[in-house]
Amino acid sequence: xxxxxxxxxxxxxxxxxxxxGLRLAPGARHAVIGPNGAGKTTxxxxxxxxxxxxxxxxxxxxxxLSRTAPARRARRGIARSFQQPSVIAELTVLDNLVLAGWRxxxxxxxxxxxxxxxxxxxxxxxxxxAGLAAVGLAGYAARRASELSHGQxxxxxxxxxxxxxxxxxxxxxxxxxxxxRDVDRLLGVLGALPDDxxxxxxxxxxxxxxxxxxxxxxLVDGRELVAGPVRTALDHPAVRDxxxxxxxxxxxxxxxxxxxxxxxxxxxxGTP
Ligand SMILES: Nc1ncnc2c1ncn2[C@@H]1O[C@H](COP(=O)(O)OP(=O)(O)OP(=O)(O)O)[C@@H](O)[C@H]1O
Numbered sequence: 001x002x003x004x005x006x007x008x009x010x011x012x013x014x015x016x017x018x019x020x021g022l023r024l025a026p027g028a029r030h031a032v033i034g035p036n037g038a039g040k041t042t043x044x045x046x047x048x049x050x051x052x053x054x055x056x057x058x059x060x061x062x063x064x065l066s067r068t069a070p071a072r073r074a075r076r077g078i079a080r081s082f083q084q085p086s087v088i089a090e091l092t093v094l095d096n097l098v099l100a101g102w103r104x105x106x107x108x109x110x111x112x113x114x115x116x117x118x119x120x121x122x123x124x125x126x127x128x129x130a131g132l133a134a135v136g137l138a139g140y141a142a143r144r145a146s147e148l149s150h151g152q153x154x155x156x157x158x159x160x161x162x163x164x165x166x167x168x169x170x171x172x173x174x175x176x177x178x179x180x181r182d183v184d185r186l187l188g189v190l191g192a193l194p195d196d197x198x199x200x201x202x203x204x205x206x207x208x209x210x211x212x213x214x215x216x217x218x219l220v221d222g223r224e225l226v227a228g229p230v231r232t233a234l235d236h237p238a239v240r241d242x243x244x245x246x247x248x249x250x251x252x253x254x255x256x257x258x259x260x261x262x263x264x265x266x267x268x269x270g271t272p
Contacts, residue, residue, distance in 0.1 A: 001025055002047070002078075002168050002198060006056035009042050009222075016042045018222040019056070024168065024198040031201045031209040031230065034219035035242070040202040043219070044170050047200070048080045049073045060168070077167030081174055085157035089146035093137060093156060096145050097128035100160035131159045134192075136185045151182035158189060169193065171201045175208045187211055206234060218242070 002024040009017040017039040024030055032040050045051035047058055049070035057066045065073050074080075087096050101124055132138050135155040140148065148156060154174065161169060174190070175183050183205075190212050193199060203209050209216060209230060216233045218226040220242045226233050233239060 001061060002200075003059040004043075004047065004056070005059070007043065007046055007053050007058070008055040009039075009046060009051060010054045015222050017046065017053075017219075020217070020219070020222075020224055021056075022217060022227075024200060026167070026196040026198055028198040029201075029212060029214045030199065031203055031213035031216040032219060033203065033206070033209060033216060034225075037221075038219040039222040040219060041172060042222075044080065044172055044200070044202060047073075047168075048078060048170055074164060077165075078170065079161040079164045079166030079168070080170040080172070081154070081158045081161045082172055085150075085153040087145045087148075087153050087156050087160065089144065091145055092141065093132065093143050093145055093148065094125065094128055094141040096156060097131050097159055097163055098124045101127060101131075101163040128163065131163050132156075134162070135159045135189050151178040154178060155182065155185060155189070158186070162189075166197060168198045168200065171199065171203070173203055174201070175203060175205050183208070210234070 002022075004020060004022040007017055007020045008015065020039070020043060022030070032043060034040055042051065046053050046056075049058075049065065049068060049072075053066055057064055059065065060073075060076055060078065063076070065076065065078075068076075088099070091099065098121075129138065129141060132141055135158060137148075137152060137155060137159065140152065145153065145156060154177070158171075158174065171190075174186055178186060187208070190199065190201075199212070201209065201213055203212075213230050215228060216226075216230045217224055218233060218236075218239050225242055226236050226239050228236075
């Protein structure tokens, strides 16, 4: 269980994220949407540990990771796929995945000699080949990663995140820049995630959100505007106003939309 409590991140006078809370149980499929600058990437950074919160906490299975380094969080099971894929261009596609699986083993489990020891190397390659097949890149194993298209690199980056056997998978706009074919492949891969992996998806494409996520948090100006089931949240007047620009101008507490009884619109008081 991942529990975020009161997560706040300030940059000087700017509050990029303001008191955001979230609980992700194993198997959760949760999306975070919001306009540019809403704080979505900041939220992922705080969970992955590349940024530290000004206030609030990140707790995984009862362990407070708020001040823990990113590599240690990764070993605890928090994996991330980036907007700009973090593959190593000079390595083969297969070696990228072998390395990704090795990098996240607990310290002492297998050092570089373990990586290149013949038996272990073979086992890791088998696992990596299965990972490549899962994202449709089996035929590219021997190619250099630099030869892949942007979409294929993103799929490789996703395979690398999955190679760490994550408990929580953080995805930063995974469909951005992908062809329709690669989006279909992505949907297939993410739709088949193991049941015990929690997914937190930042995504602009609402159709991808609707396809993959059960619940969503809508951020505006660093604050949670609405949180709840995807369908009802996306139809909420406050969301349509703030995010899609097609709302009915609901103000007050904005709880007049379809499904409003199952959607929370908390902490809206200070939002301009
Ligand atoms: N390192 C930083 N220093 C100063 N301001 C920052 C920093 N990182 C983010 N910000 C600011 O924090 C706010 C939230 O940024 P963030 O990138 O989290 O938004 P976002 O919702 O991911 O936006 P986008 O959809 O454009 O990626 C923005 O106003 C941004 O300019």
